[in-house]
Amino acid sequence: MTDAQPPAVNRQLAIGAGVLALGAVLAAGALGIPADAGYAGVGPNFLPWVVAAVLMLCGGRLIWEAAHGGFRQIEAPSGAAQGDWRALAWVAAGVLANAATITRIGFVLSCTLCFALAVRGLRLSWVEYLGDERTRIADTLRRSFAAGDIVFSFGGIGNTPDDHTRQAAAEALAVDLVLHPQAEREIRARFGDETTPVRLLLGTFPRGVDIVPNPFNRIPGFHVHRHYFLPGFPQMAHPMAEWALDTFHADLFPRQPKVEKAFLLTGANCYESALLDLMERIVADYPSLRLFSLPSMTDEGQRRYLELGVEGDPALVDQAMGSIRLEVERRGITWQWRP
Secondary structure (H helix, E strand, O other): OOOOOOHHHHHHHHHHHHHHHHHHHHHHHHHOOOOOOOOOOOOOHHHHHHHHHHHHHHHHHHHHHHHHOOOOOOOOOOOOOOOOHHHHHHHHHHHHHHHHHHHHOOHHHHHHHHHHOOOOOOOOOOOOOOOOOOHHHHHHHHHHHHHHOEEEEEEOOOOOOOHHHHHHHHHHHHOOOEHHHHHHHHHHHHHHHOOOHHHHHHHEEOOOEEEEOOOOOOOOEEEEEEEEEOOOOHHHHHHHHHHHHHHOOOOHHHOOOEEEEEEEEEOOOOOHHHHHHHHHHHHHHOOOOEEEEEEEEOOOOEEEEEEEEEEOOOHHHHHHHHHHHHHHHOOOOEEEEOO
C-alpha cells in the first residue's frame, strides 16, 4: 500500500501539469501560423514556438521536481496580503484596448501604440485599417488633416510598388514629393558609399514636412499637421512614436493619474433612457470627465444592472459620483460600488 501524496505536492504537480498543458496549447496554435521568413529573417510562428517550447520544458521540470520530493528552496511569501485590484483593472483595460485594435493595425503595432500611449496617460480615439489603395489613403488623410487630430500612420512609406503612403500624403496635401535634405543626410550616413538613388527614395517625402528620426536604422519617417508617418516594423515604430509624443505632445500627459469609479444600479428605472437627463447633466457639470454607462443583461435578455460611472481627475470624480448617488437615491434606484 502506498502513501497518498501530501496536498502541497499534489498542488505542485497540478501547477506543473498546467504549465505543460499551456505550452502544448500554444504549440498547437503555432501549427496554424505561417512559417515564411519575413523582414527579420524568421517567420511569424518563430516566437510562439519558442514560448511553447520554454513553457513545456518548465512544465516538465516542475512536474519532475514535484514528483521527487516537492519544490525546494522556496522563499517565504512576500508583498501585500491582498492583490492590487486597481492595478489589475488597468492591466486588463490595456489588454482589452489591444484586443480592440489587434485586427485593425496588427498585433505588434497595436501593442506598440497602446503601450506608448498608456505609459503617458493617453488613449486611442479611433483606428482605421487601410489597404494598399492610394486613392483611399489620400481621401482618409484629407479628412484627418481637416479634423486636426493627432494621427499615427504605420507602414507604406518604403520604396516598393505597394508602398503608397508617401504619395497619398503628398496628394492629400496638394504638394509634390521631394528628397528631404535631413532625410538624405541620415540615409547617406546609414549606407555611406552604398547609397543609391533607389535608397534615396526612402527620404523622398511630401514637400514641407519634417522628419521623424529613426534610432533603429536611421531611415526616417516624417510628420506634418500632427500626423506622424512611421515604418510598419515595430522595432522602428515604437521609439519613433515615443519621440513624437514626448517632443510634441507632452502637454497632453496628465499631471496626475486618472481614476475611474462606477456604480452598479438596479431597480425598475435603472436603464439608460430613464437616466439620460442625469447623464447629460453630469457631462455638462463636469466636462473634463469621461462618463460611461454599460447595461448588463442576462442570457434571457433581462436587465441585471446598469454600470454608470466617470473617469478623470480624482477630486472631480468624487464630486460627480456624489451627484449621481444623490440623484439615483432620489429616484428610488438601488446602488452599490462596482468592485
